[in-house]
Amino acid sequence: MGEGSTLKRILILHTGGTFGMLEKEGVWKPNERISKDDLLSVVPELELLAQIDVVVPYIQDSAELTLGHINLLASTIADNRDAFDGFVVIHGTDTMAYSASALSFMLAGLGKPVVFTGSQRPFMQIRTDAKSNLINSVEIAASSFNEIALFFGNKLLRGNRTTKVSTWKFEAFDSPNFPTLGEAGVNINFNLYPVGNPTLEAQEFQPFSKLRETVFVIHLFPGLQNTDLDFLLHNERIEAFIIVAYGAGNMPTGKDSGLVGFITLAIEQGKIVVIATQCTHGRVSLDIYESARIVKQLRVLGCKDMTLEAAVMKLTYLLSRYDDDRQKVRTLFEMNIAGEITDEHHIVR
Template sequence: MKHILLLSTGGTISCRGSAFGLTPQTDGEQLLGAVPVPAGVRVDVCDLMRADSTDITAEQRLAMARAVWEQREKYDGFVLTHGTDTMAYTAAFLCRVLRQFDRPVILTGSQLPMEAEGSDAPRNLADALVCAASAYRGAAVCFAGALWRGTRVTKADTLAFDAFSGGNTGCPPDGIVENGVLRLTACPEAGVPAWVQPKPVRAAVLTVTPLLTAEQVAVCRGMDALLLYGYGLGGVPAELEQAVRQVAESGTRVYLGTQCAKGEADLSVYAVGQRMRALGVRCLAGRTMEDAAACLQCGLL
């Protein structure tokens, strides 16, 4: 018998209509009651919060990680129902805080509320329970039948049921769920689970556009880190170079990625990239923005 803990945190899956638009109202027991529980699985429910994922704070995200870590010996797996808009940020955060976690921590949600006609919620939650009872290890997003590793996933569509992708990593999902059966094609390596305590970080995220000025870049001097997203393989215009130099020389760690939806940054190809590398700027390659944020919080970048 597999023992699973369902942690309800809000999101569209738990929403109902109100005078102010959709708001999270449905609790975890109601969500669980709407889907079949896999044979040989027992599920406990804990309502951690009822939040629109846009409003989830660093403290609340840490509370999710603690809820999993503190009950890891009691349960074989975990499911977190969560809003889709920041689900990938939470998944990456859980991957980094719960290092080499030895059981599945599956995040899921939906594009339509559980009670809406034609909702994707029943399938997603049922699939997540299947994944949580599997041999998978670590945090992942289960959505539209795909199981995405938490460090390799991003929200790619605002409305479609198939809302997530591997983003710049180019990685396929670690597994596919069909007819209640999970077929794993990859799994994080086993290791000794450890808690990585996140710390507050002063960081900025800037995207290079024709509107970005040297003065705006210079504001980042003295911060812990700057995530800069350049053109193509990581191009930054020459007119911003001096400002980037000043930021780097102030002690701020500068990381450069690509703003393209697919493909990795590579600072070795063009002169514009090599100029950045000469300033000590570090390349994010194919790391997602969500994972970069989590790594900064956990001191891994």
């Protein structure tokens, strides 16, 4: 495109995942040599939608994702903020919801769209969803849309509201407690939704790219004993536990389980304890059942209707950014700071 082009400038960040994989020895493996020319040779339509540039921060099967990768992704976008009108992140599906959630906090106030996408089949294959996902994502990033979002299977979702729900369907992601932001059909239609996103109202862009390992997730199941968990209390690196409980935040509180004792000791050590739910839909409410109320009295925090991915990355972000102010971490965790929590007056049922 010439210098006088009116098309917007979109930076595609290719990080690996199924999208660009090649079949080797009967399995799909990351293709470390993918380039802008490779993308445009398969999807030449992209240049009709925007002025395209491509960077490769890293190439990784997303199951290998670390906080270091997320930090690099955030810093790459922050460094290119002024040079581009929008960003598209090609990412593996297994941990895409974690990265999208993390960047919604780390890049608050960015003021430009970031659209995560990927595919269930590599883009070099005949029957692939990669081409349509990428074309739609670039068109969205070049529009007036302004969110950190995820586009997959014709649905546009708020990034920190998503979770992967299928290993084989092209509609691999869902937003269980929040409406879709848009849908691609003959046209791309953006939906009006009742809950705003505080990220969009941020007055100052203060990017953060120094996430560190602080959070440990405990998934409850019948038979889990506190003796199975006590060794975790001796790990100084763990600063917070997210307990994925039953229903609205219920868990065994009797003497036989010992979970109350574990939580009590953790909090006495200055660690933060958060209660999430194993349910996909609904929210954590620690005031409904007696077992949850007993735990609430121990000064645990509730995830409300956050996805587990959003809760993990939000708590990681807060502990990394405000490591010297635990009370601020506690306060902000239960507040809606990037559209990740639904106000109780606007619950989607």
